Structure formats: structure tokens, C-alpha cells
Amino acid sequence: MSGLTSSNIAFESRELPNLLASACEEVRTGYWQFKFTSAPGASDPKAPWYLAMSQGRVIFSGSQPLSWRSLCQTLQRYLPSLRTASVKQTLQAIAQESSPQELAMLSKVLLKAEQRLPALEQQNVVSAIHLQILSDFDTYLFDSAGSGRYSDNNALVYQAPVSGFKLEDLIFQAQMRQEEWKSLRRYVPSMLGTPILNSEALENSSLGAEQKQLVRKLVGLGKPLSAIAQVMAKDPLETAKMFAKLIEKGYVTLQLSPDIAAKFAAPEVFIVDDSPLFLQKFKSLVTRWGYRVNAWGDTATVVQKMLESNPSIVFLDINMPGMSGFDLIKEVRRQPQLAVLPLVLLTGENSLSNQWRAKWGNCKFLAKPRASEEIFSFQVELRGLLQEAVPLPQ
Numbered sequence: 001m002s003g004l005t006s007s008n009i010a011f012e013s014r015e016l017p018n019l020l021a022s023a024c025e026e027v028r029t030g031y032w033q034f035k036f037t038s039a040p041g042a043s044d045p046k047a048p049w050y051l052a053m054s055q056g057r058v059i060f061s062g063s064q065p066l067s068w069r070s071l072c073q074t075l076q077r078y079l080p081s082l083r084t085a086s087v088k089q090t091l092q093a094i095a096q097e098s099s100p101q102e103l104a105m106l107s108k109v110l111l112k113a114e115q116r117l118p119a120l121e122q123q124n125v126v127s128a129i130h131l132q133i134l135s136d137f138d139t140y141l142f143d144s145a146g147s148g149r150y151s152d153n154n155a156l157v158y159q160a161p162v163s164g165f166k167l168e169d170l171i172f173q174a175q176m177r178q179e180e181w182k183s184l185r186r187y188v189p190s191m192l193g194t195p196i197l198n199s200e201a202l203e204n205s206s207l208g209a210e211q212k213q214l215v216r217k218l219v220g221l222g223k224p225l226s227a228i229a230q231v232m233a234k235d236p237l238e239t240a241k242m243f244a245k246l247i248e249k250g251y252v253t254l255q256l257s258p259d260i261a262a263k264f265a266a267p268e269v270f271i272v273d274d275s276p277l278f279l280q281k282f283k284s285l286v287t288r289w290g291y292r293v294n295a296w297g298d299t300a301t302v303v304q305k306m307l308e309s310n311p312s313i314v315f316l317d318i319n320m321p322g323m324s325g326f327d328l329i330k331e332v333r334r335q336p337q338l339a340v341l342p343l344v345l346l347t348g349e350n351s352l353s354n355q356w357r358a359k360w361g362n363c364k365f366l367a368k369p370r371a372s373e374e375i376f377s378f379q380v381e382l383r384g385l386l387q388e389a390v391p392l393p394q
Contacts, residue, residue, distance in 0.1 A: 007149060007150040007151065008147065008148070008149050008150070009023060009147065009148045010146075010147045010148075011144075011145060011146065011147070011148070012145045013142070013143050013144065013145050014142055014143075016142070016148075017142065017171050017174075017175075020032070020141075020167070020171075021168060021171060024053065024056065024167050026056075027055055027056035028053050028150070028152070029053060029054050029055055029152065029153065029154050029156050029157055030053060030150060030152040030153040030154075030156065031050055031051065031052055031065060031150070031151055031153055031156075032050070032053070032148050032150050033048055033049070033050055033148065033149050033150075033151070034048060034049040034050075034051070034144075034146055034147070034148040035048055035146050035148075036049075036140070036145065036146035037145050037146045038143075038145040039139070039140060039143070039144040039145075040143050040144070040263050040264075040393075041138070041139045041143060041144075041190070041191070041192075042139050043192060043224075043226060044063075047063045048063060049061070049062075049063065049136060050062055050063070050065050050066075051136075052065070052066045052156055052160075053167075054156045054159075054160040054164055055157065055164075056167075057163065057164025057165055057166060057167070058133055058164055058165050058166075058167055058170055059129070059160045059162055059163075059164040059165075060074075060129060060132075060160075060161070061132055061133040061137075062132065062136070066106070066156065066159055066161075067103075068098075068103050068106060068109060069095075071106060071110075071161055072091050074128055074129060074132045075120070075124075075125065075128050077128070077132065077230060077233065078127070078128035078131050078233055079119070079120070079124055079128055079233065080233040081119040082117075082119070082120065087117060090113075090116055090117060091113065091117075094112055094113055094116070104155060104158060105158050106159050106160070106161045107158075107161055110122075110125060110161055125161060125162060126162050129161065129162055130165060133165065133170060134170065134173060134174060134177065134235075135235065135236055135237075137170060137171070137173075137174035137177075138177055138181065138236065138237065141171070141174055142174075142178060177237055180237060180241075181237065181240070182290070184240050184241065184244045185264075185266075185392070186266075186287075186290055187243070187244040187248055187254070188225065188240045188243060188244050188247070188254060189254075189256070189261075189264035189265070189266075189393075190256060190260050190263075190264050191225040191229070191236055191239075191240060192224050192225070192256070192257075193224060193225060193254040193255060193256045193260070194222065194224050194225075194254070194255045194256075195218070195219045195225065195228070195243060195246075195253070195254055195255070196219070196252065196253045196254070196255050197215070197216065197219040197220075197251070197252060198250060198251055198252060198253065201249070201251050202215060202216070202251040202252075205249065207251075215246060215251065215252070218231070218232070219252060225239055225240065225254075264393050265292075265393070266290055266291050266292050267291055267311075267312035267313065267392070268291070268292045268293070268294055268310075268311040268312050269291045269292065269293045269294070269311065269312065269313055269314075269386070269390070270293075270296065270305075270306060270309065270313070270314040270315070271283070271294070271295050271314070271315040271316075271346075272296050272297070272299065272302050272314065272315070272316050272317060272328065273295075273297060273315075273316075273317040273320070273346065274297055274299075274317060274320045274321060275297075275317070276297065278317075278368070279295040279296075279297060280295075282295065282315075283295045285379065285382075286386070289383060289392075290392050291390075291392070294309055294311060299320055299322045299323040299328060300322060300323075302328065303328075303331050303335065303338075306332065306335075306338055307335060307337055307338070310337070311341070312342070312389075312390040313341070313342040313344065313386070313389050313390050314332070314341060314342070314343050314344070315343075315344045315345075315346050315366070316328055316329065316343060316344070316345055316346060316363075317346045318345055318346065319347065325346075325347075329343060329345075329363065342364070342389045342390070343362070343363040343364070344363060344364040344365070344366050345363050345366070346367075346368055347367065347368060348367070348368045348370050364385060364389075366378075
């Protein structure tokens with residue numbers, strides 16, 4: 001059972017944004033600490049997530065509470081100029097020179113660092129913390145399940161390295177980013193995938209010499225995309241966009257471990273129809289929505305093909321040469337592996353008898369569009385049916 005109890009929340013996938021927003025309606029200063037039973041996008045699902053609030057605004061996010069050390073790690077993640085040996089020595093020296101009381105006043109310590117490190121401007125600090133928060137929201141806010149506990153910590157008023165961000169603004173921005181992530185899912189289902197170079201395709205591409213060199217360098221690291229984003233000091237979303245283009249062109253493929261591939265694999269939609277034109281249009285449409293599509297026109301071998309591919313749902317044309325859709329249903333249902341497989345009958349004849357026969361065969365029924373003005377309603381009904389029967393992984 002999910003819900004809000006005092007300073008504790010329990011949540012399932014997709015519930016955390018609303019629960020967190022409701023819990024933070026009161027102006028608070030303290031920490032939210034989250035623990036997860038499921039966190040599909042996290043490199044370490046067992047790691048906690050801390051969200052620091054000061055006077056109702058989000059000031060920090062990470063796997064550790066806010067400190068000079070965790071702040072420096074965030075800044076170095078997004079500001080490559082802070083990664084040199086000399087800068088690291090300067091940051092370490094500032095920590096050693098500062099008393100525990102001074103280190104608790106991070107804004108003052110940051111001011112000292114900015115005076116000694118010209119590259120460390122306040123706007124860069126704000127940008128780095130903002131990107132870290134959004135990146136953590138991408139990872140945890142929408143697809144995770146677990147629990148969260150809030151505890152007051154008034155010291156964060158003095159520790160805050162930035163004035164902070166409104167939670168509702170961050171959630172809105174994260175929702176917009178989710179839409180972008182969805183558009184990339186076909187090519188980048190997970191940032192935990194490792195890119196593999198297609199050398200011949202890259203060499204023959206129209207990319208410039210410097211671009212080719214950069215792709216070879218990044219892929220040559222042999223690291224997952226999440227780690228490549230860190231090497232580049234880039235927003236993971238921007239890194240995903242870059243590699244999605246390379247994957248789409250065939251210059252790179254994304255290798256996923258079997259367990260990750262199973263989590264993020266799009267359902268396979270199998271369609272049987274004797275019209276090559278309809279098969280082509282159906283496949284193009286449903287693939288664009290993010291599904292894998294296996295289109296088949298030969299009724300003689302289709303059952304064996306289903307057994308080999310193990311689809312998530314099958315669409316069958318009623319009127320086909322050699323074997324009707326109703327005969328094919330009987331053949332499919334005789335196979336134990338396919339006995340409970342969702343089946344949808346397709347026909348241009350939206351008759352009551354066809355609907356009853358589909359119901360008798362424990363199938364859904366979908367009428368093909370017979371005129372151009374029926375295409376939109378067909379697409380809406382088709383998409384709704386797919387979302388209900390075989391939703392895409394979130």
C-alpha cells in the first residue's frame with residue numbers, strides 16, 4: 001500500500017512525484033532519504049538517494065548527504081576544469097585550512113574557492129547542482145519503488161551552496177525530460193548499455209574527421225553510456241541524444257547485458273496479413289511507437305514462426321488465402337506456449353458476426369480502416385489496445 005504517513009512515504013512506480021510534491025507543500029529544511037526496492041535506471045539500485053531542502057527549496061541531490069566532499073564530487077562531475085591535479089590540490093587545501101564550523105558554511109567556503117579558482121564561477125556551481133538534481137530525478141523519480149523518510153536539519157540553511165530550486169519547477173522539468181527520454185528509447189533503452197563501434201560504417205560516413213575521432217575515442221573507452229557522460233562532463237540526456245543519432249545511422253550499436261535487456265526490451269507485436277501494403281504501413285506505425293514488429297504473410301509457416309519468436313501479442317487478418325484467421329486461432333490455441341497469448345482479429349468487415357466469433361475465440365477485435373477518414377480512429381484504437389495489453393517498459 002502506497003501513501004504518505006507523517007514524514008514517511010512509500011511508493012510504487014510513477015507515484016513518487018505527486019507524493020513528494022504533497023509532502024513538501026509545507027516549507028521545510030532537512031533531508032529526504034530514499035531507499036529502493038526497485039530502481040531500474042540506477043547503476044546501484046541498493047544505494048540511497050538524498051534530497052536536501054532548505055526553506056522549501058531543493059539545494060542538493062546525491063547518494064550522500066551534502067558536505068564539502070560530496071559538493072566537490074558534483075562540481076567535478078559537470079565541470080571538467082576542476083579535474084586537473086592542481087585544482088584538486090587547491091580544493092583539498094581549502095578543506096584542510098577550514099575549520100569544521102567553516103566547512104559547515106559551504107557558501108563561504110565556495111566563495112573562498114571562487115577567489116582562488118577563476119573557473120569556479122557561481123553560475124557554473126548553480127548549473128552543476130541543477131544538472132545533478134535533474135539527472136537523479138531521471139533515475140529515481142518516475143520508475144522506482146521504495147520508501148522515503150524526511151528528517152529536519154536546520155543547519156542546511158547555513159550549509160546551502162545555492163539558493164535552491166522550486167520542487168514543482170524541477171518536477172515539471174523532469175517530466176519534460178521524460179518525454180525526451182521516451183523518444184530516445186528505441187535507440188537508447190538504458191544508459192547502462194555499452195556502445196560498440198561499427199568501424200566500416202563510421203569510416204564511410206559523412207562525419208568530419210574530428211567527429212569520427214571523437215566517436216572512436218569515446219567508444220574505445222569500453223564503458224557504458226552513463227560512464228561516458230561522466231567522462232565528457234555532460235548531461236546524460238544530451239549524451240543519449242548524441243549516441244541515439246550514431247545508433248540510428250548504424251555507426252554504433254548498443255550492447256546490453258541480458259538482465260538489463262530483459263528489463264528494457266520493447267514487446268514484440270506479431271501481425272499476420274496477406275496484404276504487403278497493410279503490413280508495411282502497420283509495421284512503420286507501430287515501430288514508430290516503440291514496439292518491435294514481426295510482419296508475416298505466409299499462413300503455412302506462421303505458427304512455427306510464432307513459437308520461435310514468442311511475441312507479446314498477435315494481430316490476425318480474418319480473410320486470408322489458405323487459412324482463415326479463425327482457423328489460425330484454433331492452431332495457435334493448440335500450442336501450450338501460445339495458449340494464453342493475446343490475439344486480435346483484423347478485418348475490413350465490421351460485422352456483428354465477426355465480433356461474436358472473435359469473442360468466442362477469446363480475442364480482441366479491431367476493424368481495419370476502409371476510408372481515409374477512418375485511419376485516425378483506427379490508429380487511436382490500435383494504440384489504446386497495445387497500451388492496455390502490452391505496455392511499453394517505463
